[in-house]
Amino acid sequence: MLQQILRRLMATIPVMGVVAIAVFALLHVTPGDPAVIIAGDYATPDEVAKIRSKLGLDRPFLVQVGIWLGQVVRGDLGTSIFSGLPVSTLIAQRAEATTGLAILALLISVAVGVPLGVVAAWRQGSWTDRVVMLFAVSGFSMPVFWLGFILVYVFALSLGWLPVQGYVPLKEGLWPFLRHLILPACTLSVVYLALIARMTRASMLGVLSEDYIRTAFAKGLEPRGVLVRHALKNASLPVVTIIGIGFALLIGGAVVTESVFALPGLGRLTVDAIVRRDYPVIQGVLLIVAGVYVLINLVIDLLYAVLDPRIRY
Amino acid sequence: MAIRSPASTADLLLAGAPAEHGALAQARRFLVRNPTLVVGLLALVAVVAGGALAPVWWTGDPQALRPAERLRPPSAEWWFGSDQYGRDIYTRTIYGTRVSLVVGASVAVTSLLFGTALGLVIGFYRRLDAVMMRVMDGLMAIPAILLALALMALLRGSVRNVIIALVIPEIPRVVRLVRASVLSLREHLMVEGARALGVGTPRILVRYVLPALVAPLIVQGTYICASAMLVEAYLSFLGAGTPPHIPSWGNIMAEGRAYVQLAFWIILFPGLFLAATVLAINMVGDGLRDLLKVR
Numbered sequence: 265m266l267q268q269i270l271r272r273l274m275a276t277i278p279v280m281g282v283v284a285i286a287v288f289a290l291l292h293v294t295p296g297d298p299a300v301i302i303a304g305d306y307a308t309p310d311e312v313a314k315i316r317s318k319l320g321l322d323r324p325f326l327v328q329v330g331i332w333l334g335q336v337v338r339g340d341l342g343t344s345i346f347s348g349l350p351v352s353t354l355i356a357q358r359a360e361a362t363t364g365l366a367i368l369a370l371l372i373s374v375a376v377g378v379p380l381g382v383v384a385a386w387r388q389g390s391w392t393d394r395v396v397m398l399f400a401v402s403g404f405s406m407p408v409f410w411l412g413f414i415l416v417y418v419f420a421l422s423l424g425w426l427p428v429q430g431y432v433p434l435k436e437g438l439w440p441f442l443r444h445l446i447l448p449a450c451t452l453s454v455v456y457l458a459l460i461a462r463m464t465r466a467s468m469l470g471v472l473s474e475d476y477i478r479t480a481f482a483k484g485l486e487p488r489g490v491l492v493r494h495a496l497k498n499a500s501l502p503v504v505t506i507i508g509i510g511f512a513l514l515i516g517g518a519v520v521t522e523s524v525f526a527l528p529g530l531g532r533l534t535v536d537a538i539v540r541r542d543y544p545v546i547q548g549v550l551l552i553v554a555g556v557y558v559l560i561n562l563v564i565d566l567l568y569a570v571l572d573p574r575i576r577y
Numbered sequence: 578m579a580i581r582s583p584a585s586t587a588d589l590l591l592a593g594a595p596a597e598h599g600a601l602a603q604a605r606r607f608l609v610r611n612p613t614l615v616v617g618l619l620a621l622v623a624v625v626a627g628g629a630l631a632p633v634w635w636t637g638d639p640q641a642l643r644p645a646e647r648l649r650p651p652s653a654e655w656w657f658g659s660d661q662y663g664r665d666i667y668t669r670t671i672y673g674t675r676v677s678l679v680v681g682a683s684v685a686v687t688s689l690l691f692g693t694a695l696g697l698v699i700g701f702y703r704r705l706d707a708v709m710m711r712v713m714d715g716l717m718a719i720p721a722i723l724l725a726l727a728l729m730a731l732l733r734g735s736v737r738n739v740i741i742a743l744v745i746p747e748i749p750r751v752v753r754l755v756r757a758s759v760l761s762l763r764e765h766l767m768v769e770g771a772r773a774l775g776v777g778t779p780r781i782l783v784r785y786v787l788p789a790l791v792a793p794l795i796v797q798g799t800y801i802c803a804s805a806m807l808v809e810a811y812l813s814f815l816g817a818g819t820p821p822h823i824p825s826w827g828n829i830m831a832e833g834r835a836y837v838q839l840a841f842w843i844i845l846f847p848g849l850f851l852a853a854t855v856l857a858i859n860m861v862g863d864g865l866r867d868l869l870k871v872r
């Protein structure tokens with residue numbers, strides 16, 4: 265097993281290499297002189313030259329790629345042009361809010377989405393099923409920030425139950441931390457929840473038509489037991505897969521959600537960096553997020569063997 | 578050539594047609610069998626007509642400023658209220674339809690074109706496959722919104738550049754879909770037969786592989802269109818999308834965010850239109866998927 269994990273980890277290296285090069289190449293593929301773009305419209309030629317030499321843009325392209333890859337391997341993501349701080353420090357400062365938001369949204373989505381999907385599949389064709397499916401398709405048709413503003417308007421501005429925006433770090437207490445994250449996490453979870461509910465239903469429908477499920481019902485087992493222990497367990501692989509693939513969606517939504525609720529997370533860091541054309545920060549965030557995505561999907565790959573003992577590596 | 582190409586979309590559509598005669602009866606059966614598709618299509622037609630005929634629907638000038646009429650709540654005169662410059666939200670929302678639809682449709686068509694071309698080539702030439710699919714995997718590991726944001730940081734804000742920034746993250750997904758179909762079709766008997774008769778690779782791709790891809794690509798295209806419209810709004814909302822002077826749904830909402838408490842209608846109505854349109858397109862996609870039996 266350990267050998268397996270190592271081999272899988274090695275297999276992610278080419279993908280991460282591609283991400284690193286792609287993130288770097290973006291700057292050069294786009295039209296125009298990157299130094300001029302980063303310096304902005306009002307920069308003097310002097311400032312442009314300074315940025316050019318600071319980012320090493322005056323060297324041959326392949327040399328630049330080599331230097332960048334060397335830095336990345338050593339864990340050095342460069343320094344922010346705007347603040348002068350190392351990009352890795354900036355990312356570490358902002359990681360808590362985004363991680364908290366993503367985990368809470370994930371928990372809500374799984375806790376609500378999976379049961380909804382199971383019930384919809386069990387009662388296929390019924391009104392329950394239709395309502396759940398309509399809810400699901402509406403879920404990923406709604407603009408995330410719009411939903412966020414509606415929730416803010418109802419639960420924060422009108423009812424006053426929860427804070428409108430802002431963030432309290434975890435070290436200042438679990439409850440204040442959670443209180444500020446409930447609305448953002450609910451906002452963010454809707455898309456993910458819809459995705460999970462749809463996938464659970466589709467996967468359950470396949471399993472529920474199997475003979476052993478009919479047998480289990482026929483011998484009078486309690487429906488809940490059959491649905492959860494016999495059916496859901498066998499239907500779980502595609503659901504877990506979509507959780508992994510949907511992670512990209514979750515992070516994308518987090519960027520927007522953080523902006524609505526003024527959370528100091530990676531999304532805000534990126535948006536601020538884009539306004540300031542602070543390209544090293546953008547590169548760093550893209551690289552880290554892609555790395556987390558690849559790792560999560562690796563873990564899920566390895567989870568298959570736990571969920572389905574027939575799968576061996 | 579005696580070898581049949583796989584069923585085309587038209588064949589599949591005809592296969593679902595009822596034996597019953599009469600256009601009306603046929604239409605009714607179609608509606609009963611495909612309620613999602615029909616409802617989605619009708620809603621979509623309404624939205625397209627709304628946008629295309631925007632000047633007809635009792636609208637005014639979407640940019641007209643009336644400082645004396647700032648932040649008016651919805652009423653008989655101001656259907657959707659007015660914003661902080663006294664611009665009519667109803668008029669702006671109706672005109673905003675155009676930008677969203679143009680962006681959504683352009684992104685869908687462009688990414689399908691590039692993705693299909695790349696996917697066909699990658700699927701058929703094994704030497705390219707290993708390298709190119711790693712590149713695609715790498716690109717897909719970056720969330721679409723982040724990639725689009727990064728691209729917009731380097732491009733100037735314009736509708737064309739927004740389309741480019743949205744197409745690039747979508748291409749790998751189309752390539753994946755096309756490549757998977759090519760890989761399975763390549764071993765198909767009809768392709769082997771064509772090959773034995775001396776048909777060249779480009780001709781095989783176009784005559785035998787492409788027709789089988791039409792149905793899944795149409796379905797994929799609707800989903801791309803729906804998500805592109807959402808991401809366009811996200812980019813505008815985050816200040817990296819279409820230039821602020823263009824009344825796109827995302828821009829109207831972005832400008833209203835400072836007035837959530839005072840004038841909630843500025844955000845409410847454009848968002849409602851956006852959600853309804855994306856929902857309609859997603860319903861068309863789901864309906865087509867069921868109708869064309871795309872997995």
